[in-house]
Amino acid sequence: MTSRHRRKSRTVDGGEDAVSFFSDLFRRKETSAQVAKERLLTVLVHDRVKLTPEALESFKTDLAELIQRYFPSVQPSEIEVSLLREHTSDRLKADIPLRRALD
Amino acid sequence: MARVITVTSGKGGVGKTTTTANLGTALAIQGARVVVIDADIGLRNLDVVMGLENRIVYDLVDVVEGRARLRQSLIKDKRVPELYLLPAAQTRDKDAVSSDDMIDLTNQLRQEYDFVLIDCPAGIETGFKNAIAGADEILIVTTPEVSAVRDADRVVGLVEAAEKGPPRLIINRLNPRLVAKGEMLSMDEVVEILALEPIGVVPEDEHIVSSTNRGEAAVFNQSSQAGRAFHNIARRLNGEHVPLLEPTEQNGVFDRLFGGLFGRRART
Ligand SMILES: Nc1ncnc2c1ncn2[C@@H]1O[C@H](COP(=O)(O)OP(=O)(O)O)[C@@H](O)[C@H]1O
Numbered sequence: 001m002t003s004r005h006r007r008k009s010r011t012v013d014g015g016e017d018a019v020s021f022f023s024d025l026f027r028r029k030e031t032s033a034q035v036a037k038e039r040l041l042t043v044l045v046h047d048r049v050k051l052t053p054e055a056l057e058s059f060k061t062d063l064a065e066l067i068q069r070y071f072p073s074v075q076p077s078e079i080e081v082s083l084l085r086e087h088t089s090d091r092l093k094a095d096i097p098l099r100r101a102l103d
Numbered sequence: 104m105a106r107v108i109t110v111t112s113g114k115g116g117v118g119k120t121t122t123t124a125n126l127g128t129a130l131a132i133q134g135a136r137v138v139v140i141d142a143d144i145g146l147r148n149l150d151v152v153m154g155l156e157n158r159i160v161y162d163l164v165d166v167v168e169g170r171a172r173l174r175q176s177l178i179k180d181k182r183v184p185e186l187y188l189l190p191a192a193q194t195r196d197k198d199a200v201s202s203d204d205m206i207d208l209t210n211q212l213r214q215e216y217d218f219v220l221i222d223c224p225a226g227i228e229t230g231f232k233n234a235i236a237g238a239d240e241i242l243i244v245t246t247p248e249v250s251a252v253r254d255a256d257r258v259v260g261l262v263e264a265a266e267k268g269p270p271r272l273i274i275n276r277l278n279p280r281l282v283a284k285g286e287m288l289s290m291d292e293v294v295e296i297l298a299l300e301p302i303g304v305v306p307e308d309e310h311i312v313s314s315t316n317r318g319e320a321a322v323f324n325q326s327s328q329a330g331r332a333f334h335n336i337a338r339r340l341n342g343e344h345v346p347l348l349e350p351t352e353q354n355g356v357f358d359r360l361f362g363g364l365f366g367r368r369a370r371t
């Protein structure tokens with residue numbers, strides 16, 4: 001959905017629509033150079049480790065399985081795995097929100 | 104003892120040939136003995152950019168295959184003493200030259216010159232491998248565009264694998280007006296993404312077109328910003344400390360208006 005479409009459907013007091021309106025506004029401020037930089041940072045790490053998107057997906061599935069063995073309360077859908085470039089080092093990052101274990 | 108420097112990029116059309124011609128000429132103007140080699144076998148180009156196309160008798164493949172001696176194959180530049188070109192062959196056989204041939208060739212030149220610059224073909228295949236085989240140092244040219252930067256990074260990996268040491272980066276065709284608007288990656292951003300040491304930034308410059316039309320390097324043209332940038336890269340190659348600043352539109356305009364008056368130059 002383009003930002004123009006979204007703005008049309010915005011309701012005056014609509015919570016979520018207002019949020020997406022503002023996040024769209026924010027995104028519009030992102031320059032094409034910033035977008036280029038972000039895209040490059042991602043694509044370079046993928047190129048460097050020669051990992052196909054399919055392989056990354058299967059890694060995520062395996063990781064979710066492993067994590068669930070030790071942390072059954074973790075929701076697999078909440079696990080975020082990314083390859084990224086920070087300063088001068090490339091890293092594999094996994095963000096795994098923990099939940100209180102049920103007794 | 105010459106330093107052998109290969110100018111490469113991965114992606115084609117980003118300015119390798121322009122850079123080789125201008126850097127070679129600038130180094131020679133600054134007093135060095137220079138040979139530039141066109142390693143783009145089958146797609147000879149450095150000769151026309153330097154305006155030497157009518158003087159070619161022998162080429163790189165003639166030397167490698169023993170039909171001509173290296174000395175007699177070097178074409179002397181029209182204007183600068185101690186600047187020579189070894190042209191590429193126009194053969195279609197890409198395997199006419201091997202990496203060992205290039206190592207032999209550069210070793211022969213090392214004795215008599217200060218710099219040997221090699222213009223590398225695009226891509227990462229045999230032609231690229233041959234062009235870096237004899238090199239001591241690598242310069243990677245990129246433009247501030249996603250595809251060029253991505254290909255440059257691929258080349259960095261291959262250069263490191265070939266144990267050539269960390270390459271240095273030339274950012275070509277930077278347009279300060281677009282950078283100011285946020286519509287083009289800046290020098291700092293490209294440097295950060297590639298994590299390479301920059302040796303120069305060359306602005307987008309119409310003089311490159313007219314210089315290439317005439318077959319004269321832009322470094323001869325006092326009013327060419329790109330020409331000045333190449334002169335500065337040549338100085339940095341020689342170990343001179345020339346500050347490297349992000350080119351801005353202002354210093355371009357300032358330079359045009361007052362450059363002559365105050366003798367100030369944009370340090371790109
Ligand atoms: N700084 C520059 N400003 C304007 N045009 C440029 C600049 N650098 C290169 N060009 C032009 O870009 C084209 C490709 O350059 P070239 O040196 O042949 O690239 P490559 O050897 O990497 O294929 C040529 O037409 C050249 O004149």
Ligand SMILES: [Mg+2]
Pocket residue numbers: 119120121143148222
């Ligand atoms: Mg070329």
